[in-house]
Amino acid sequence: MSRTERVWTAALVVIGDEILSGRTQDRNIAQVARWLQVQGIRLSEVRVVSDDMGAIGDAVNALRVAHDYLFTTGGIGPTHDDITVDAVAAALGVEVVVHPEARAMLADYYANKPGGLTEARLRMARVPEGAGLIPNRMSGAPGIHHGNIFLMAGVPHITAQMLDGLTGTLEGGAPLISETVGCWTAESEVADILREVEAAHEDCQIGSYPFFREGRIGANFVIRSTSAEVLQRAVDTLCEALGEEGHDFTPGGI
Amino acid sequence: MSRTERVWTAALVVIGDEILSGRTQDRNIAQVARWLQVQGIRLSEVRVVSDDMGAIGDAVNALRVAHDYLFTTGGIGPTHDDITVDAVAAALGVEVVVHPEARAMLADYYANKPGGLTEARLRMARVPEGAGLIPNRMSGAPGIHHGNIFLMAGVPHITAQMLDGLTGTLEGGAPLISETVGCWTAESEVADILREVEAAHEDCQIGSYPFFREGRIGANFVIRSTSAEVLQRAVDTLCEALGEEGHDFTPGGI
Numbered sequence: 157m158s159r160t161e162r163v164w165t166a167a168l169v170v171i172g173d174e175i176l177s178g179r180t181q182d183r184n185i186a187q188v189a190r191w192l193q194v195q196g197i198r199l200s201e202v203r204v205v206s207d208d209m210g211a212i213g214d215a216v217n218a219l220r221v222a223h224d225y226l227f228t229t230g231g232i233g234p235t236h237d238d239i240t241v242d243a244v245a246a247a248l249g250v251e252v253v254v255h256p257e258a259r260a261m262l263a264d265y266y267a268n269k270p271g272g273l274t275e276a277r278l279r280m281a282r283v284p285e286g287a288g289l290i291p292n293r294m295s296g297a298p299g300i301h302h303g304n305i306f307l308m309a310g311v312p313h314i315t316a317q318m319l320d321g322l323t324g325t326l327e328g329g330a331p332l333i334s335e336t337v338g339c340w341t342a343e344s345e346v347a348d349i350l351r352e353v354e355a356a357h358e359d360c361q362i363g364s365y366p367f368f369r370e371g372r373i374g375a376n377f378v379i380r381s382t383s384a385e386v387l388q389r390a391v392d393t394l395c396e397a398l399g400e401e402g403h404d405f406t407p408g409g410i
Numbered sequence: 411m412s413r414t415e416r417v418w419t420a421a422l423v424v425i426g427d428e429i430l431s432g433r434t435q436d437r438n439i440a441q442v443a444r445w446l447q448v449q450g451i452r453l454s455e456v457r458v459v460s461d462d463m464g465a466i467g468d469a470v471n472a473l474r475v476a477h478d479y480l481f482t483t484g485g486i487g488p489t490h491d492d493i494t495v496d497a498v499a500a501a502l503g504v505e506v507v508v509h510p511e512a513r514a515m516l517a518d519y520y521a522n523k524p525g526g527l528t529e530a531r532l533r534m535a536r537v538p539e540g541a542g543l544i545p546n547r548m549s550g551a552p553g554i555h556h557g558n559i560f561l562m563a564g565v566p567h568i569t570a571q572m573l574d575g576l577t578g579t580l581e582g583g584a585p586l587i588s589e590t591v592g593c594w595t596a597e598s599e600v601a602d603i604l605r606e607v608e609a610a611h612e613d614c615q616i617g618s619y620p621f622f623r624e625g626r627i628g629a630n631f632v633i634r635s636t637s638a639e640v641l642q643r644a645v646d647t648l649c650e651a652l653g654e655e656g657h658d659f660t661p662g663g664i
Contacts, residue, residue: 173617176453177586178443179632180619182436185458189432199430201465202458204439207617211455234598235618236605269596276601311620332431342523344488347530351490363427363461364489365434366565378433 164328165200166192167219171230171240172310173207183312184229191319196328197225207231212243220305225326230310232300234276240307241300245284248302255283258298265296291321330382335391338410341403342366343375349397350377357390359383369410376409418582419454420446421473425484425494426564427461437566438483445573450582451479461485466497474559479580484564486554488530494561495554499538502556509537512552519550545575584636589645592664595657596620597629603651604631611644613637623664630663 168188174180182204189199200223205211212231220226231240245252258281266273280297283289290299290306292314299318300307308318339346343364354362359381366375377394381387391407398405422442428434436458443453454477459465466485474480485494499506512535520527534551537543544553544560546568553572554561562572593600597618608616613635620629631648635641645661652659 170456173615173634174619174632175439176443176456177588177632177634178440178445178447178453179588181440185429186432186435189430191432193432199432200460202424202430202456204456204458206454233618233620235601236608237615237617271596271599274598274601277598279601280598313622334431334433342525344528344531344534345525347489347528347533354490361427361461361491363491364487365428366487368567378428378431380427380431 162329164197164225165223166197166225166227167200167223168202169212169215169219169226169228170202170204170310171207171212171228172204173237175204175230176206184310184315187312187315188227188229188319191323193331195323195326196331197326198332207237207239209239209243209246212240213247216244216247216305220303223304225304225306227306227308229308229315232280232297232307232309234279234297238279241282241284244302244305244307248284248305250285252282253285254278254281255287255289255300258283258289261289261298262296290318292317293321332380332382333384333387334378334380335387335407336409337377337379337391337394337398337405337407338374339377339398339403339405340372340374340410341398341405342373346375346398346401346403349394349401353379353390353394353397356393357381357386359386360390362390362394367410374410378409416583418451418479419477420451420479420481421454421477422456423466423469423473423480423482424456424458424564425461425466425482426458427491429458429484430460438564438569441566441569442481442483442573445577447585449577449580450585451580452586461491461493463493463497463500466494467501470498470501470559474557477558479558479560481560481562483562483569486534486551486561486563488533488551492533495536495538498556498559498561502538502559504539506536507539508532508535509541509543509554512537512543515543515552516550544572546571547575586634586636587638587641588632588634589641589661590663591631591633591645591648591652591659591661592628593631593652593657593659594626594628594664595652595659596627600629600652600655600657603648603655607633607644607648607651610647611635611640613640614644616644616648621664628664632663
């Protein structure tokens with residue numbers, strides 16, 4: 157690809173006191189990041205904010221103009237602490253309305269369940285005015301999109317359903333591809349090699365991720381590029397340089 | 411405690427392309443969050459940014475003035491992609507200098523290791539001018555503190571060592587305490603109860619976290635307060651209300 161090709165970027169706002177209290181281990185950052193890679197969109201920034209109208213609104217307004225796409229996870233359920241729709245509507249300066257199609261989906265889903273479509277459940281049909289829906293086969297309650305903003309559930313396997321529903325629908329650029337080279341060497345011993353290989357290849361970044369495993373020190377070097385050709389050249393150069401210095405390395409990673 | 415007592419807040423900047431690419435599952439948000447709770451400090455916001463001078467600097471400058479404490483994880487190792495020290499120094503408008511004590515620690519640590527104290531390893535003694543060190547018994551390379559900013563390693567078990575070194579050294583307020591009540595009921599069926607119990611108790615928040623387990627739907631309700639007395643009253647009220655409606659609930663959580 158040409159180096160001047162457009163890069164598509166996204167930001168993610170993870171909403172929820174349960175993440176900020178450490179009670180729940182977030183899984184959505186990695187999940188959304190991997191999904192975006194496949195769409196050719198780069199996740200550039202993530203913010204984790206509390207269940208607070210102002211905090212959500214500030215993050216949404218800062219990020220929706222700075223990126224091609226903005227995703228949120230969390231806070232679209234039926235309980236009083238689910239305020240994402242209200243916060244995003246306030247940030248956009250639009251009303252909250254009941255989406256007729258979402259209402260129909262929920263009525264259908266809860267038709268044969270105890271309690272039926274209660275007031276609380278009907279909260280999940282509320283959207284910022286002008287919004288469309290993201291299908292969710294799992295629980296009846298859809299995700300929401302409004303312009304370049306995508307509001308998704310916080311429960312990871314429901315988030316996954318919504319990402320699945322969006323697959324292939326967003327315009328993106330060339331995905332960033334990567335190769336890993338593992339090495340049973342302290343990263344500090346090969347820091348010069350890494351820097352030189354990265355500098356010698358345009359459109360290439362190398363990350364170094366040390367580990368301690370089986371009582372030994374090592375590191376995985378992840379080489380990333382949007383070009384398969386550049387990537388291969390950089391990997392070859394790196395392996396050659398590691399081999400010349402006698403390091404114990406493994407293409408594909410350790 | 412009095413409701414006007416000072417609340418201490420912190421922000422966390424997670425630095426690293428490996429998190430934003432989805433290659434690495436972050437563990438530091440939850441780890442730092444739980445540690446802060448014990449110190450009586452509330453984690454209010456997290457940003458995940460790429461290995462980019464501008465992105466790191468912008469996040470650091472936005473958050474260090476908005477919170478009592480700012481923590482960072484990642485990017486303080488020996489390789490070319492470790493630029494946190496440079497980015498923070500630039501954000502603060504100070505020089506990067508070699509800290510004599512850090513240099514001595516590294517010289518000692520690498521004295522009997524192959525290669526000794528190389529140029530790359532010496533990078534880990536670089537600090538923003540005016541900084542102090544955070545001890546790290548694990549790998550010789552210390553963390554760094556500068557004013558209200560704490561720069562820590564990205565590898566979770568090294569981060570843990572640095573947090574351990576900081577335990578009890580930071581001023582905090584009354585820690586937020588919590589109790590959990592689990593319930594084999596769809597959260598949408600008890601949304602009214604949750605909202606009413608929260609509204610009836612000042613200095614109390616209730617979060618609702620649904621799950622699907624053993625083929626059944628349920629939710630854990632986490633009640634948080636800085637007052638043990640308020641917390642107990644809210645838990646009692648919630649259990650009473652759930653019991654009255656015949657829900658199958660479990661104090662302590664499911």
